[in-house]
Amino acid sequence: MTGPILGGTLAAIALVTAIMWMVPVIDRDTIWFGVRVPGDRADDPAIVAALRRYRRHVAGSGALAAVTAVALGPWMPFGFWLALTGGVLAAALIVAYGYAHRTVRFAKVRGDWYAGKRAGVAVDTTLRTEPEPVPWWAALPSLAIIGAVAVIGVVSYPSLPDELVVAVNYRPDGLEYVTVETTVLSAFGPVMIQAAVTALLLLVLWVTMRARAELDPARPRRSGLRHRRFLRIWSYSLFAVMLAQNLVLATVAMLIWTGSLRDAGPVMIALVVLPVVAVSGLVWAAALRSGQGGWRLRSGGGERDEPTDVVPPDDDRHWRVGGLVYVNREDPSVLVQKRGGFGWTVNFGHRSVLLGVAAVGVIAVATVVTALSVG
Incomplete structure (x- = not known):
């Protein structure tokens, strides 16, 4: 296993481990490991203990996956090695989250945390009558990249070789190149994927910007304002993901059309991997800053409402x-x-x-x- 590939895999393991470490604090303070709890139980000793145990398990999961990657990398085909490393990490993280979920759920049932609570829901009708506008202009960089790559592809297509190298498999005994016959479909595959994924993300954005808000019935006005700020952060996060996937696929298309995929070195690999890593980090930083539904944000606008005992x-x-x-x-x-x-x-x-x-x-x-x- 080459150094850049192993280094990239270890970086990915570290990123996934860090994300899973943050997941519990991104959720609302009334949601812990998928379990709804009353606000006055958010710092219950059972939850604190479950969080500490979960984070120890997450750190151990990342370390186990890293050891697996380093120990088995030189002896296995790339595909099997990558699947095994990812499987070890995924299985360990699932067990850690599942155990924490069960711990909090049992504590909630055993302590009857909702006894005597007055439950209710809150609705902000202005989110329907005056929805948060979608900043469509932020899609322009992605659309420009798709257009530029399509034009380059049309110009380059007549001079492409009869076969294109579309993938590289890493094996213990060397590299294996996957080639396909040059056709419109094989040559313009990356551009088609760019357009399809971009369209899908735009649809997801439009739908989610008008999806139901989950408001805090104890502070409906404040949580409504926070939700609007959350929608703005969410929209720019999706546009960042859109831009990253278009940059990656544009690089892949250029590597395929120029034949450089056969000689792709660490720099070329970095051009493909870095946008994904950078955007993943930015999105999760935004998630940590805002929290799910914007519960960690300031409401803004000077609006205040008196808290109630409704949960x-x-x-x-x-x-x-x-x-x-x-x-x-x-x-x-x-x-x-x-x-x-x-x-x-x-x-x-x-x-x-x-x-x-x-x-x-x-x-x-x-x-x-x-x-x-x-x-």
Whole structure:
């Protein structure tokens, strides 16, 4: 295993470990490891102990994955080595989060934390009548990159060789180059992916900017203002992700068209990896700064409202798989703010989501069957 590849893998392990370390404090102070708790229980000793234990487990998971990467790198094919290293890290992190989730949930049930609490919800109708505007201008750099790469591709296409090197496999005995016949599809694949992913992200942005806000019923006005600030941070985060993926795919397209992928060294690899690492760091810094739904932000505008004794309803029964998957057939919302992360997730109890999942499954099966029949 070459030094740059191993170094990049260790950097990725460190980044994932740092992100998972931060996840508990990004969620609202009334959500701990996917479990809803009353505000007066946010610093309960059971939660503090679960957080400390979880972070020890996360640090150990990162160290275990790093040792696995270093110890097995020289002896295994690149693909298997990468899958094993990622699998070790993912499994260890899942166990750490699952154990913390169960600890907090048992403490909540055992202590009957919601006994005597008055539950309620808050709605800000101005988010519908006067929605936060989407800063569409921030998409211009991504669109410019797509246009420039497409023009370069059209000009370069007639002079491309009969075969293109589209991937490199790292093996213990050397490098293996994957080549394909030069066609419009193979040559312009990166541009097509750029356009498709950009369109998808723009759609996700438009939908999430109008998705249901999760407001604090104890401070509805203040949390509404915080939500608007959160939407602005969320939108710029998505535009940053969009720009990074377009830069990466533009670099990949140039490497393929010029034949430089065969001779790509550490500098070329860095041009592909650095935008992803940089944007990932910026997005998670923004997430840490704002918190999920903007709960860590100042409300701004000088608006104040007197706190009440109302708490959000205990809706844990709708959150499955450690509080990561939302299933509620009675909720008309397609998107809800996720637990254990930054942004939104889908309501798997909604009919349109189920139809979408079924359609994706049919398309995936049809694609596999077609590929096997052609092969």
